[in-house]
Amino acid sequence: MRAVWTGAITFGLVNVPVKAYSAVEDHDIRFHQVHNADGGRIRYERKCEVCGKKVEYKDIDKAYQEGEDTVVITEEDLKSLPSAENREIEVVQFVPGDQVDPIMFERSYYLEPEGKSPKSYLLLRQTLEDTDRIAIVQFALRQKTRLGALRVRGKVLILHGLLWADEVREMDFPNAKSRAKISDQELKLSAALVDQFASDFTPKDFEDEYQIELRKLIDAKLKEGDTLDTAATFGEREEHAEDEADVIDLMEALKASLDKKRGSERKSKRGSGGKNPSKSA
Numbered sequence: 001m002r003a004v005w006t007g008a009i010t011f012g013l014v015n016v017p018v019k020a021y022s023a024v025e026d027h028d029i030r031f032h033q034v035h036n037a038d039g040g041r042i043r044y045e046r047k048c049e050v051c052g053k054k055v056e057y058k059d060i061d062k063a064y065q066e067g068e069d070t071v072v073i074t075e076e077d078l079k080s081l082p083s084a085e086n087r088e089i090e091v092v093q094f095v096p097g098d099q100v101d102p103i104m105f106e107r108s109y110y111l112e113p114e115g116k117s118p119k120s121y122l123l124l125r126q127t128l129e130d131t132d133r134i135a136i137v138q139f140a141l142r143q144k145t146r147l148g149a150l151r152v153r154g155k156v157l158i159l160h161g162l163l164w165a166d167e168v169r170e171m172d173f174p175n176a177k178s179r180a181k182i183s184d185q186e187l188k189l190s191a192a193l194v195d196q197f198a199s200d201f202t203p204k205d206f207e208d209e210y211q212i213e214l215r216k217l218i219d220a221k222l223k224e225g226d227t228l229d230t231a232a233t234f235g236e237r238e239e240h241a242e243d244e245a246d247v248i249d250l251m252e253a254l255k256a257s258l259d260k261k262r263g264s265e266r267k268s269k270r271g272s273g274g275k276n277p278s279k280s281a
Contacts, residue, residue, distance in 0.1 A: 004109065005141055007087035009124065009150070009157075012257025014250065016121050017114035018089070020141075023158060024108060029214055078143050086140040089148070089159065093136040100134065100149050103168055106161035111150075120250055121157065128152050136162075 001021050009016035033042040046055045062073045113121035128135065128151060135150035137159070147162040221227065 011091035020109040
């Protein structure tokens with residue numbers, strides 16, 4: 001399995017070198033499109049609408065249209081952005097797990113400890129377990145700045161990508177605010193039905209029946225000889241084409257981080273005359 005990202009988790013002055021691996025994979029059977037008359041492979045060509053020529057991926061840039069104007073953004077432009085090549089997963093908060101709405105979760109990544117010693121990784125993992133909290137982090141992946149949640153799964157740290165707040169739609173369905181009266185008997189029967197289905201969730205008990213039946217269909221066609229010559233159908237296939245973070249002494253990093261935080265708090269208090277700014281108004 002190939003790492004999709006290499007860098008370090010940072011909280012305070014503590015560095016935790018890690019590699020990230022995709023935690024999930026798609027099990028759906030993949031299809032190609034073919035001509036139903038002769039089985040020939042259907043391919044989509046990238047053609048320029050101005051010159052009509054076929055364009056290679058390396059010669060394609062991105063463009064953004066706003067009204068009658070369009071600007072072209074090159075790979076060099078994107079790489080020049082400050083956060084594009086950021087190699088840190090920066091911890092910005094430690095919060096109770098129930099404060100993160102599941103609707104915000106995106107793709108998940110397993111984090112493997114890197115470097116000569118996994119001590120800082122083990123420390124962060126144990127701290128999250130003992131405090132029963134998750135870490136809210138910011139990081140960059142594939143030229144996008146992302147929000148994330150760092151938590152413990154078994155003996156491994158797992159990073160969940162999170163949606164930004166403005167990416168979650170708010171819905172207000174009129175029927176959901178209905179004041180229809182629900183009787184005590186209806187509630188009792190509904191609760192009884194819940195009890196009948198009550199159980200512990202065991203993911204392995206569930207299977208994708210559609211994919212199982214689809215695999216049977218494919219196997220049956222292969223067995224019956226209802227096939228096409230792959231080379232003739234698809235033709236020639238196109239071939240598509242670490243830094244280790246420095247770890248400073250762990251105890252010193254922890255002490256320095258705490259001292260820095262306390263110094264900031266004392267400075268803030270002196271600036272407000274020792275009073276709570278919210279009460280001084």
